[in-house]
Amino acid sequence: MTAEVGVGVAGWGAAGRLMAAALGRSDRFRLAGIADRDPASRDAARRDAEVPAYQRVEDLVAAPGVDVLYVATPTAHHAEAIVAAAAAGVDVVCEKPAARTVAEAMFAVQTAADAGVQLLVGASHSYDAPVRALREVVECGRLGALTSVESSCHxxxxxRPRTSADLDATMGNGLVLRQGAHQFDVLRLVCGGAARSVSGLTFGGAGGAERGFAAHLRFADGIVASAYYHGGGGFDSRLTTWGVGELGTVELEPAPPLADFFALPGSAAAPPVTPTFGRTTATFDSGGAVVTATGLLVFDERGVDVVDVTDRPSGWDAVLVELADVLDGAAPVHDGAWAVATLEVCIAIHRSAATGAPVELRHQIALSHE
Known part of the structure; x- marks a missing residue:
């Protein structure tokens, strides 16, 4: 059966290849071509993926059979790629963050809307099955009202190899914008979307060179959330998740002395797992829940329930599920307005860290834009 929707990938780096792999698992979408400014990357795509490769995004979106553009270029080029796709009438999925600034993102989002094309942003870890399952616990009300959510990641x-641009917040990069975008997307999804204000601190540098950050967010109904991230090495969050990392694979093998203190089954013995991005814990009026490498542990007055979601899509596969639903007429979750709201939180962290004051947020939206 021939897949009916062709996807062009802009940027043949790690994210682009991960999307290509997800397309290979899909019965709805297919890889239709790639664009990359680097000749070696274009040659690799032609060789490995056996698809046309172009230097310019404009040529990719104009190519026959390209119905959707997945943007995995450096952040500084996200907005221009969205605009190019909109001009060609091609729907878009863009990696996070959507742009370098809120104004730039809002322009790109409005351009897509004016052109009548769909725009999703991902893959962030709010697409992951355990995170979506945690939101389901919130919505079903089995534990009463949500009171707080905590996310931490080491x-x-x-x-890892980094260029100067990778550590420049004005280019849409650095730890807060590149990794914080995951955490704040997760917190916003679990807490209902619309944050009211944020206070933040960075440490070990600033302006994209920060080695870590801490933030507190205030949501409606008194819900509070916190995020902590340290990217300097040392303790590793995967030690608390069976060695499972953000790609949903076992990445740490058991070895002393760590195996004496942490449950590390190893890749040969581990059960099916999902992507994990540090630890996410939620508290409710009548219990709590924590994300695991297979789903959730839900705590209530009766004890602990194990929720297994390893049969649900995560990551880039989940992006394609949402894209298919949107193309079939469903309302999106991770649309352009959602992306602007997450980007606003990230940029507010830098502002709060510089001023020492909380920042009121102005571009937030609730889930389903209610």
């Missing part, structure tokens, strides 16, 4: 982000 990685070696700064120990």
């Amino acid at each position: 990685t070696d982000w700064h120990r």
